[in-house]
Amino acid sequence: MASFLARSLLGCLALVMILAVGGLPSPGSAMGLPQPQPSLNFTIGVEGVVWCNGCRYRGYVESRDASPLRNASVLLRCRHGRRALSVWNTTNAHGYFLIQTGMQAAPFTSNNCKVYVPRSPARGCRVAVSPARKKGSPLKFRRFVTLTDGLQARYSAGRFTFATQDRSKC
Ligand SMILES: *[C@@H]1O[C@H](CO)[C@@H](O)[C@H](O)[C@H]1NC(C)=O
Ligand SMILES: *[C@@H]1O[C@H](CO)[C@@H](O)[C@H](O)[C@H]1NC(C)=O
Ligand SMILES: *[C@@H]1O[C@H](CO)[C@@H](O)[C@H](O)[C@H]1NC(C)=O
Numbered sequence: 747m748a749s750f751l752a753r754s755l756l757g758c759l760a761l762v763m764i765l766a767v768g769g770l771p772s773p774g775s776a777m778g779l780p781q782p783q784p785s786l787n788f789t790i791g792v793e794g795v796v797w798c799n800g801c802r803y804r805g806y807v808e809s810r811d812a813s814p815l816r817n818a819s820v821l822l823r824c825r826h827g828r829r830a831l832s833v834w835n836t837t838n839a840h841g842y843f844l845i846q847t848g849m850q851a852a853p854f855t856s857n858n859c860k861v862y863v864p865r866s867p868a869r870g871c872r873v874a875v876s877p878a879r880k881k882g883s884p885l886k887f888r889r890f891v892t893l894t895d896g897l898q899a900r901y902s903a904g905r906f907t908f909a910t911q912d913r914s915k916c
Pocket of ligand 3: 835836844846847
C-alpha cells in the first residue's frame with residue numbers, strides 16, 4: 747500500500763515536472779520531439795532503532811528504563827515470486843540503523859519486504875519482545891530523499907525491542 751502510494755505520488759510528481767518544464771505543448775511543437783518518460787525508478791532506504799528494556803547500558807534512558815543496542819545486525823529481506831533480496835547493516839551507538847538498497851530493489855514493492863533483527867547483540871538482553879521472535883516488521887513509507895544517484899523512497903521499520911530476563915545478568 748505504502749509503496750503503491752509512493753509510486754502513484756511519484757507518477758504525479760513526474761507529470762507535474764513535465765508540465766512545469768514543457769508547459770502544455772501545442773500539437774505542432776510536440777511533433778518530432780522525444781517525450782520525456784516519467785521515471786518510476788527509485789531505491790529503498792529503511793530506518794529504525796533497536797532497544798534493550800531493563801538493562802543500563804551506554805545511552806540508558808531512565809524514563810524508558812531502556813538502552814539503545816549498538817552493533818545489532820539488521821536484515822532487510824524482500825521476496826517476490828522466485829526473486830529475493832537480502833541487505834544487512836548494523837546499528838550505531840544510538841541503536842539506529844539505515845539499510846539502503848541499490849537498483850536491485852526495483853522488482854519489489856515495500857509490501858514484499860520486511861525487516862528482521864534476528865538476535866540481540868547483548869548476551870544479557872536476548873528476549874525478543876517486539877516484534878516477537880523471528881517476526882519481521884513491515885515498512886511504512888515516510889518520505890522521498892534525493893540522493894546523488896537518484897530518488898530514494900525512505901521507510902520506517904519502527905522500533906525493535908529486546909528485554910532481559912534477569913537484571914542481574916545484564
Ligand atoms: C534507473 O536508474 C538507474 C540509475 O539512475 C539507471 O541506470 C536505470 O537504467 C534506470 N532504470 C529504469 C528502468 O529507468
Ligand atoms: C559487532 O558484532 C560482530 C558480530 O555480530 C562482532 O564480530 C564485532 O566484534 C562487533 N563489533 C563491535 C564493535 O562490538
Ligand atoms: C549502513 O549504514 C550506514 C550508516 O547509517 C550507511 O551510510 C550505509 O549506507 C548503510 N549500508 C547499507 C548497505 O545499507
